[in-house]
Amino acid sequence: MESQGEIVIAAEALRVWVRGQQAAWDDESDQIPVPSPVRTAPAVVPSIPVPPVAPPPQAAVVPEAITPRPVSLPLPAPVSAPPPVPQPVVEVPTPVVAAAPASAVAAAQTSDRPAPAQSIPFAAADFAPAASAKWRVAAVVALVALVVGGGFIWRRGAASPRVGAAAFDSLPAGAQVFVDGKPVGTTPVRVELNPGPHAVEFKLKDATRTQTIQIAKGLELPVNIEWNPRKKGGLQITSTPTPAKVSIDGHERGQTPLTLGDLPVGTHTVQIESAAGSVRRKVEVTDGRTETLAESIYPGWLHVSAPIEVTVSDAGKGLQLDDGHRVLLKPGVHAIRIDNRELDFSLTRQVEIEPGGTARVAVEVPTSTLTVTGSTGAEVFVDGAKAGEIPLEEYRVKLGTRDVMVVDQSGVTRHVTVTVTTRPARIDVAATRP
DSSP: OOSHHHHHHHHHHHHHHHHHHHHHHHHHHHTOOOOOOOOOOOOOOOOOOOOOOOOOOOOOOOSSOOOOOOOOOOOOOOEEOOOOOOOOOOOOOOOOOOOOOHHHHHHHHHOSSOOOOOEEOOOGGGHHHHHHHHHHHHHHHHHHHHHHHHHHHHHHHHHSOOOEEEEEEEESSOOEEEETTEEEEESSEEEEEOSEEEEEEEEETTEEEEEEEEEOTTOEEEEEEESSOOOEEEEEEEEESSOOEEEETTEEEEESSEEEEEEESEEEEEEEEETTEEEEEEEEEOTTOEEEEEEEOOOEEEEEEOSSOOEEEETTEEEOOOTTSEEEEOSEEEEEEEEETTTTEEEEEEEEEOTTOEEEEEOOOOEEEEEEEESTTOEEEETTEEEEESSEEEEEEESEEEEEEEEOTTOOEEEEEEEEOSSOEEEEEOOOOO
């Protein structure tokens, strides 16, 4: 039962069943045999534990009130009380009875035998609450079962989805979408649909695409189209060592050995990385073909040449050049730093090492400025080349140790050695007479 109508039908059937049970119970109570009344002499009744009588359950509210029929029964004769059942002691008022003869009381007090069971009169109306309690209990149980079961069915029906959905998208976006001939929006758009097949039509300018989709209850179906699909090809990649991570155009695609069949036609950059290093290659993918790329990853050489003394490091780790100014490095891209602290010189170069190849770095020493003061008009020579006359202002020279010679007008010569760094250098040379 998943609809409200089915729950109502079930409730009506339950109500009819309860009425039938009530009639059956009433008939049974009409047929209870009534014994003839027997008169007995009043006697003192010993105290007998009386089991607690639970109050009749309150009648529950049902869709239609059910009123029990009154039953008229003749007064039954007193019957023997049943054996007492152990129950919690309940205070019961002592019934008022007529006094018995003294001899009978004395006999009862001195006898070792238990007193015979005494007749306890009770009214026939005592049967009515028991009979009516049956159908009341049944009605309450049935109503509770109906409410609980109906609530469960209602919750199950509410939680159970009755429709599915489709998420429409296109490249480029903005295409009109029609489902079963009705417009539902432009891509990207999400639409809830009844389960089953649906005819879908996409329109973008003068182009039209149609297809049939199958919607499942409670599920969302992605529907994507590409208006101008590019031609595609394949690429098979292997490496030594293996496995090695493969990235194509900056996107990781897997590990070697790897075969791809969804690459657009054109040029792609393939990078293969492993613990032994990395290599980068340009690959041309053609339509309908699978290209192959096989790479071995092993070290290559770095060669550094400089006119001054330098130190070389790679990512903060110092490198020791051999007599040929070379050092072995893993293949891949390296950030090489070249320094000369004395000259306050530093240079960083990005170098790509190929397996078995040699990457060369030639250091070009930058220039700084030199200012020379002294005897006005004296000629100034730097490393043997005439630089000008004093005062010589901000003369451009290369970094390093330089020999400065000053010759005054009288022919007196004086030599000064100066270390030129990246910071401007300044010297004062006074010519001395013989």
